[in-house]
Amino acid sequence: MCTRPDFKNVWCAVLLPVLLAGLMCLNGCKPDKETLNQIEALKTEMAAVQQRLDEPDTRTEALTLKLETLSQALTETQEDIRKFTRLSEENGVMDSQLSAVKTHLAEVASQRDAAMAEAKETRAMLEQLQNELGRQIQKTAALAEQIADLQQALAAPVEEAAAAVEESKPKPDAPIVGFPEAPGFKD
Numbered sequence: 731m732c733t734r735p736d737f738k739n740v741w742c743a744v745l746l747p748v749l750l751a752g753l754m755c756l757n758g759c760k761p762d763k764e765t766l767n768q769i770e771a772l773k774t775e776m777a778a779v780q781q782r783l784d785e786p787d788t789r790t791e792a793l794t795l796k797l798e799t800l801s802q803a804l805t806e807t808q809e810d811i812r813k814f815t816r817l818s819e820e821n822g823v824m825d826s827q828l829s830a831v832k833t834h835l836a837e838v839a840s841q842r843d844a845a846m847a848e849a850k851e852t853r854a855m856l857e858q859l860q861n862e863l864g865r866q867i868q869k870t871a872a873l874a875e876q877i878a879d880l881q882q883a884l885a886a887p888v889e890e891a892a893a894a895v896e897e898s899k900p901k902p903d904a905p906i907v908g909f910p911e912a913p914g915f916k917d
Contacts, residue, residue, distance in 0.1 A: 747896055765880070769873060776866050779859060786856040793849045800842040807835045 811831050 750895065762880075765873070765877060769870075772866065772870050772873065776863070776870070779863050779866055783856065783859045783863060786852045786859065790849065790852050790856070793845055793852065797842065797845045797849065800838060800845060804835070804838045804842060807831070807838055811835060 811828075814828055814831055
């Protein structure tokens with residue numbers, strides 16, 4: 731006489747592996763604390779580098795505005811010198827006034843030169859910070875690859891552990907084939 735397996739036993743045998751597989755999928759492989767700390771440190775460092783990269787942009791804009799202002803002042807001063815030179819020739823203006831204007835012109839020119847030098851320094855610093863940002867991005871990409879490799883390496887042992895749990899599970903109590911069941915005595 732053939733007996734049918736109990737529905738509860740079959741249901742448990744099917745549901746347990748499905749639940750274990752679902753639990754592994756939902757849990758996933760997580761990187762260790764050291765890797766997480768390294769990632770956080772790199773993110774903090776990248777934020778600091780980004781802030782330092784933004785600083786020269788603001789500074790460059792201010793220097794560019796200052797340079798434009800100084801160039802405009804230089805142009806106006808040169809125009810004034812031309813007027814004074816013409817007036818000096820026409821009216822005999824004093825040499826002291828002319829030398830004062832020339833002195834002012836020299837000051838404006840030196841301020842313009844200083845602003846141009848500062849703009850060059852800012853550009854050099856910006857290039858250096860961009861290079862540093864590139865290196866940090868490469869480091870972060872390398873860490874992301876390491877995390878992916880670790881997750882792949884950890885996935886195989888987790889699957890093996892789930893298979894071992896399934897194998898060590900006790901067999902369901904099934905009725906012995908060949909012995910009729912007594913009426914009224916069911917599990």
